[in-house]
Amino acid sequence: SQTIHQWPATLVQPVGSPLSLECTVEGTSNPNLYWYRQAAGRGLQLLFYSVGIGQISSEVPQNLSASRPQDRQFILSSKKLLLSDSGFYLCAWSRGQRGPNEKLFFGSGTQLSVL
């Protein structure tokens, strides 16, 4: 069966510090990978998605970046965090059919607090 691992679960970082969140998927190959952010009491905002190694699409311009160094590894980074980067970050994967009926499977999330 497929599993998705996301860590850390919680993170407290000072403003201006770097960020690295990692997500890995097991039990599947060539998945589509996604990073979402959820502000408190709000819906999910799609930040990045990737359909293959080295292929990253950004949905929202900001000081975050994403990389996919391996087929089942997706990393979210920032060189200098802002207060507005606080939120609940979720990694997700889908089967990579590249069709309209993608079903998303989410990790357990990282609660990031920037102070």
Place this chain on the structure above:
Amino acid sequence: LAKTTQPISMDSYEGQEVNITCSHNNIATNDYITWYQQFPSQGPRFIIQGYKTKVTNEVASLFIPADRKSSTLSLPRVSLSDTAVYYCLVAGSARQLTFGSGTQLTVLP
């Protein structure tokens, strides 16, 4: 890009059937309709997906009228553990997988 509109919140009592409607007037021909459930501090979980008419699985039913401009998620005999946020997602490609604000369902004893 199909945009969805859902009620912000709904209350129900245990054992009742709950219907949550999502409006998507600009749905495109190749868009599918997918519903997710999210508990606090967890990632959303897939509930059901459909394209047209009716779809039923072990946890819910999805009703989609012929014009596909709306859809209704039906949860039979809800329990307290069904209290969660429910999202309607209409998408035809990976770049369109953006969620709306969802519907907070509260099941009361």
